[in-house]
Each structure stands twice: as structure tokens, then as C-alpha cells.
Amino acid sequence: MPRFIAIVCAFLILGLLPAAPSVASASTNGSAATQARAQEAKKNRKGKACPTKNFWLGAGWGVDRGSRSHKGVDLGGKRGTPIFAVEAGRINRTKRQSNGALQIVLRGKSGSMFYYGHMAKVLIKSGQRVKKGQVIGKMGDSGSRGQVHLHFEYWKSGRESDAINPMKFLKRACKSI
Numbered sequence: 001m002p003r004f005i006a007i008v009c010a011f012l013i014l015g016l017l018p019a020a021p022s023v024a025s026a027s028t029n030g031s032a033a034t035q036a037r038a039q040e041a042k043k044n045r046k047g048k049a050c051p052t053k054n055f056w057l058g059a060g061w062g063v064d065r066g067s068r069s070h071k072g073v074d075l076g077g078k079r080g081t082p083i084f085a086v087e088a089g090r091i092n093r094t095k096r097q098s099n100g101a102l103q104i105v106l107r108g109k110s111g112s113m114f115y116y117g118h119m120a121k122v123l124i125k126s127g128q129r130v131k132k133g134q135v136i137g138k139m140g141d142s143g144s145r146g147q148v149h150l151h152f153e154y155w156k157s158g159r160e161s162d163a164i165n166p167m168k169f170l171k172r173a174c175k176s177i
Helices: 002-013 023-028 032-045 167-173
Strands: 073-076 082-084 089-096 102-108 113-122 135-139 149-155
Touching: 102 135
Parallel strands: none
Antiparallel strands: 073 149, 082 135, 089 102, 102 113, 113 135, 113 149
């Protein structure tokens, strides 16, 4: 639990988690629900979808992993939670890694690529076209020793070597961040 608190504090300090809205701002600018619906509509116009739902933030971008750093963000959740295509596009690959992790790489219409890892189940095939928001897998812990989560990476240029911190993308696409 202390590690989780430290991670949340780090996200707050770095400005990666939004501050809670004040009661005054909600009452002067309309209801919070109305604001949330307007914000979600704006996000949907940008052509992005959140990769999963009902999640919490786990290990973040750049966390030290010994000989390498964490190239994505872990979104924790319950086993079997749906995983969605964040953009319309084509599935570049699906496979099981040597550590047992099930993965999907999606090439979006924008040219960016998105890596999804540690799934319980893959529901699509390599080469398949997908729509934004389509269920492509189920959250699990394959290859991660009992830690149910989705490992999500954003390769904006379309190359794994150019992975960037996906938090800005996730903030635009997910109403829960």
C-alpha cells in the first residue's frame, strides 16, 4: 500500500492526475455531470477511446525495471475487464511473449501504434480491421505473476523504439483520469 501511495503522490506532483474540482466551480459552471458529458463528447471528437474501464493507475512511465525502464503505463483492474481499440485501425500483431504475456499491437489510422500487454484473452486476429471502441481482449495477468492489469504503450511515430509517455493520450481519451 505505501508503494501505491508513493506512486499516486508522484503522479500528483508531476501534474499527471487532475486536482479534484471545487464545489464552487461546479456550481458556477453547471453541474459536474453536464461538464463531464461535454468533456467526453469533446474527447470522442478527437477519435480516441479509452483502452479499458474501471481502472486504477499502477506503475507509470519510466519506472526503473533494473536493466530497462517501464515504457508504458499499467492500468489495474479486475480479471476479464474488456480492453478496447483506442483508434480505428488494423491489428499489426497478436502473440504470446516468451514470459507468457498475451499481447496485441494496433496500428491506428493516425499511423501511431498502441501496445496492449498481459491480457487474459485476445479476441481478434493479426491483420484484422477494428473500430474505435471495439473490444479486442480481456484484462488479465499473463506473464505478470498475479498482477491483473493492462500494460499500455503509445508509439506515436509507429515505432516501438520511439515509445512516448502515454499519460497525455490517456488523459484525452479516458474520463476517469
